[in-house]
Amino acid sequence: KKSPLFNNRKSFKHPKSTWMDAGDDDRKRKTPLKVNAGLLSNGYHKSPSDGPSLKRARKSINGHAGSEGEGRRFSVSLASTKQLPLQEQRSKLPIAKGKDALIQEFRENEVTVLLGETGSGKTTQVPQYLLESGIARDGMIAVTQPRKVAATSLATRVAVEQNVTLGSSVGYSVRFDERSSSETRIKYMTDGMIVRELMSDPLLSKYSVVIVDEAHERSLRTDLLIANLKTILRQRNTPQDVKGKGKGRADTNPLKIIVMSATLDAEKFGRFFSGAKIIYVQGRQHPVKIYHSSQGQVDYADAAMRTFFQIHTEYPPGDVLIFLPGQEDIESLEKTIQIYANQLPQDRMSVLMCPMYASQAPGQNSKVFRPTPPNTRKCILATNIAETSITIPGVKFVIDTGKCKEKRYLARNTGGGFDTLLTRDITQSSAMQRAGRAGREGAGYCFRLYTEDAFKTMALSSEPEIMRCSLSSSLLQLKCIGQDLETLELMDQPADESMKSSLILLFFLGALNQKKEITSIGRQMAAFPLEPIFSRAIIASKEYGCTHEVLDIVSILSASSKIFVESSEQRDAVSEARHTRKLTSPRARADCKDWCRRHFLNERALLEANDIREQLRQTCQRLGIDHQTSCGDKEDPVIHSLGHGLAMNLALLQPDGSYKQTIGQAIVKIHPSSTLCDKKTPAIIYDELVYTNQIYARGVSRISKSFIMTLGMLKQES
Numbered sequence: 012k013k014s015p016l017f018n019n020r021k022s023f024k025h026p027k028s029t030w031m032d033a034g035d036d037d038r039k040r041k042t043p044l045k046v047n048a049g050l051l052s053n054g055y056h057k058s059p060s061d062g063p064s065l066k067r068a069r070k071s072i073n074g075h076a077g078s079e080g081e082g083r084r085f086s087v088s089l090a091s092t093k094q095l096p097l098q099e100q101r102s103k104l105p106i107a108k109g110k111d112a113l114i115q116e117f118r119e120n121e122v123t124v125l126l127g128e129t130g131s132g133k134t135t136q137v138p139q140y141l142l143e144s145g146i147a148r149d150g151m152i153a154v155t156q157p158r159k160v161a162a163t164s165l166a167t168r169v170a171v172e173q174n175v176t177l178g179s180s181v182g183y184s185v186r187f188d189e190r191s192s193s194e195t196r197i198k199y200m201t202d203g204m205i206v207r208e209l210m211s212d213p214l215l216s217k218y219s220v221v222i223v224d225e226a227h228e229r230s231l232r233t234d235l236l237i238a239n240l241k242t243i244l245r246q247r248n249t250p251q252d253v254k255g256k257g258k259g260r261a262d263t264n265p266l267k268i269i270v271m272s273a274t275l276d277a278e279k280f281g282r283f284f285s286g287a288k289i290i291y292v293q294g295r296q297h298p299v300k301i302y303h304s305s306q307g308q309v310d311y312a313d314a315a316m317r318t319f320f321q322i323h324t325e326y327p328p329g330d331v332l333i334f335l336p337g338q339e340d341i342e343s344l345e346k347t348i349q350i351y352a353n354q355l356p357q358d359r360m361s362v363l364m365c366p367m368y369a370s371q372a373p374g375q376n377s378k379v380f381r382p383t384p385p386n387t388r389k390c391i392l393a394t395n396i397a398e399t400s401i402t403i404p405g406v407k408f409v410i411d412t413g414k415c416k417e418k419r420y421l422a423r424n425t426g427g428g429f430d431t432l433l434t435r436d437i438t439q440s441s442a443m444q445r446a447g448r449a450g451r452e453g454a455g456y457c458f459r460l461y462t463e464d465a466f467k468t469m470a471l472s473s474e475p476e477i478m479r480c481s482l483s484s485s486l487l488q489l490k491c492i493g494q495d496l497e498t499l500e501l502m503d504q505p506a507d508e509s510m511k512s513s514l515i516l517l518f519f520l521g522a523l524n525q526k527k528e529i530t531s532i533g534r535q536m537a538a539f540p541l542e543p544i545f546s547r548a549i550i551a552s553k554e555y556g557c558t559h560e561v562l563d564i565v566s567i568l569s570a571s572s573k574i575f576v577e578s579s580e581q582r583d584a585v586s587e588a589r590h591t592r593k594l595t596s597p598r599a600r601a602d603c604k605d606w607c608r609r610h611f612l613n614e615r616a617l618l619e620a621n622d623i624r625e626q627l628r629q630t631c632q633r634l635g636i637d638h639q640t641s642c643g644d645k646e647d648p649v650i651h652s653l654g655h656g657l658a659m660n661l662a663l664l665q666p667d668g669s670y671k672q673t674i675g676q677a678i679v680k681i682h683p684s685s686t687l688c689d690k691k692t693p694a695i696i697y698d699e700l701v702y703t704n705q706i707y708a709r710g711v712s713r714i715s716k717s718f719i720m721t722l723g724m725l726k727q728e729s
């Protein structure tokens with residue numbers, strides 16, 4: 012799109028005007044903000060909520076604060092760390108210094124809040140300490156993560172450290188994928204999976220320790236887990252004579268809870284579990300020079316690319332970590348940087364691209380963790396997964412676009428009733444974390460593609476997810492274990508409007524009755540690890556005799572990336588493949604790769620959909636739904652089954668060509684990528700709304716008005 016940077020070196024030395032006061036000499040550069048040793052103690056102490064009471068409660072396990080000379084000392088250890096045997100690497104982690112004191116604290120306290128900088132060893136080491144010290148007795152240790160890819164990659168690492176095969180004593184459990192066995196003692200799992208386990212085991216009796224990791228993220232499931240843990244603690248740890256005979260299990264199976272967080276807003280967790288012990292692990296943080304751009308950047312991807320090449324040509328070796336909002340940005344920037352990197356003069360360091368985002372398949376990101384080859388610079392493109400969940404070794408430079416994707420529920424009364432995933436500005440807390448990633452192994456640099464004023468106007472930290480997300484699926488799960496979101500003791504209570512909206516959806520789907528009680532359909536729906544709209548469609552497919560087809564569709568929609576590959580260069584070919592060809596699958600498995608390529612399909616997404624389908628099939632079997640019933644070539648049964656689930660995703664054509672929701676106020680347009688885009692179909696059904704400059708419906712199908720009538724969802728006027 013733009014002229015190649017390398018033909019025009021000036022354009023890419025531009026940062027003279029871009030970076031504040033950036034002189035050619037490093038020492039002359041102004042550093043508007045310095046994150047140095049003790050990122051936490053310096054950077055955060057200013058916040059009024061982090062007052063003296065936290066300091067009082069905090070016990071410093073070790074005092075390894077970086078200071079002058081640290082950088083030099085470190086560069087020696089950096090060279091050697093990579094060759095260090097694993098056990099020695101473990102013993103060099105900041106947390107290892109305080110190991111014995113830490114174990115003592117865990118032994119003595121029912122609930123511990125453990126704070127520490129990213130990379131200090133909390134997530135990988137604490138579970139091993141608990142196992143090795145016998146604190147976990149013969150129970151399991153659950154370590155919860157808000158993200159799937161963190162759970163799988165951490166389990167892989169810890170299995171290596173324990174020298175066991177993944178799935179034996181160290182395993183993981185994430186949606187649609189599990190590697191664990193009866194031997195498993197340390198289980199990394201998503202917070203969603205453990206909340207799901209509550210349905211079959213309300214006391215979580217398998218676990219002797221539950222570690223709630225990345226608690227500062229305040230994901231919806233983590234909040235629900237924390238609320239439940241408080242109740243479970245009361246039930247499992249209250250002495251028998253207080254609770255009455257036979258009920259208390261205190262003697263046999265007490266529970267320990269460890270809440271771990273990378274940021275300092277821990278008092279709230281401590282208060283919630285009254286009397287929790289707060290412990291602080293001092294990390295090993297080196298100075299990071301932070302530069303802000305002098306002007307706001309219109310195109311953050313382009314700015315990131317230019318900054319990357321500026322670093323690559325002007326700065327010493329060291330890997331670069333670029334924070335981008337999402338997978339699409341990552342994939343496109345990866346291609347662009349690669350194209351320019353290929354044009355670099357032969358004598359330059361080469362560039363190794365390493366994308367990293369939540370929906371990657373396990374193992375796909377392994378080159379991120381492998382040592383950088385000689386004469387090479389890694390360019391890691393990551394979402395906020397690399398902010399605290401995963402520490403990537405070798406990073407010396409961080410480029411922060413200042414953007415992230417945030418899920419936010421648009422309440423029905425404001426014309427919404429759906430989740431949006433919008434790119435938005437990060438928070439100050441995220442910006443600090445991102446900068447800190449450059450100072451893990453030595454002094455580093457952080458280039459912020461936003462101005463210092465923009466930084467100052469950012470929110471301090473993000474709002475808990477429970478305040479801004481659709482609650483339907485959680486509400487339904489809680490109903491199954493006899494809980495109500497309204498009465499559950501949560502750290503933060505969601506808005507009434509959002510609660511009401513979710514109740515209405517569940518009522519329309521037939522999951523709840525008018526008294527807000529769960530129905531038998533609701534129970535069946537909750538058995539599927541799916542959003543209620545999709546589980547409802549599967550249940551309806553039984554009635555319409557098309558479970559086979561609906562399972563296919565729901566599996567594909569549940570895969571973490573889209574099965575259709577976009578290609579801007581071959582747009583016509585893609586369109587031809589998609590709109591005119593009937594796809595019949597290849598006979599032999601070996602032809603699959605080639606077949607996918609020819610038809611512009613994402614093989615990995617299809618294989619994932621296949622695994623998901625297998626899991627859904629098993630759930631069908633448990634519920635007595637015959638997964639093989641098929642309607643052959645007929646479309647209506649399938650559309651109608653989907654219609655039961657997507658009952659609130661129906662819209663009617665308006666005279667001006669737009670569509671109006673049958674429930675809710677929103678005016679939607681059919682997304683330009685849809686085959687129905689200009690077809691003036693009288694009534695449509697869609698599986699998602701995307702909100703860009705206007706609201707677009709995606710995954711659109713034609714549906715008959717008479718069917719909408721039978722659902723009883725057509726408004727009087729229509």
Ligand code: CDP
Pocket residue numbers: 104127128129130131132133134135136164165168380399400401402403404
């Ligand atoms: O949880 P916390 O941020 O405190 O640290 P951690 O995740 O336990 O990581 C400790 C160290 O293990 C990091 O500095 C990484 O270098 C290393 N690690 C790794 O090499 N590969 C992984 N998959 C995970 C961690």
Ligand code: MG
Pocket residue numbers: 130133134135224399400
């Ligand atoms: Mg961690």
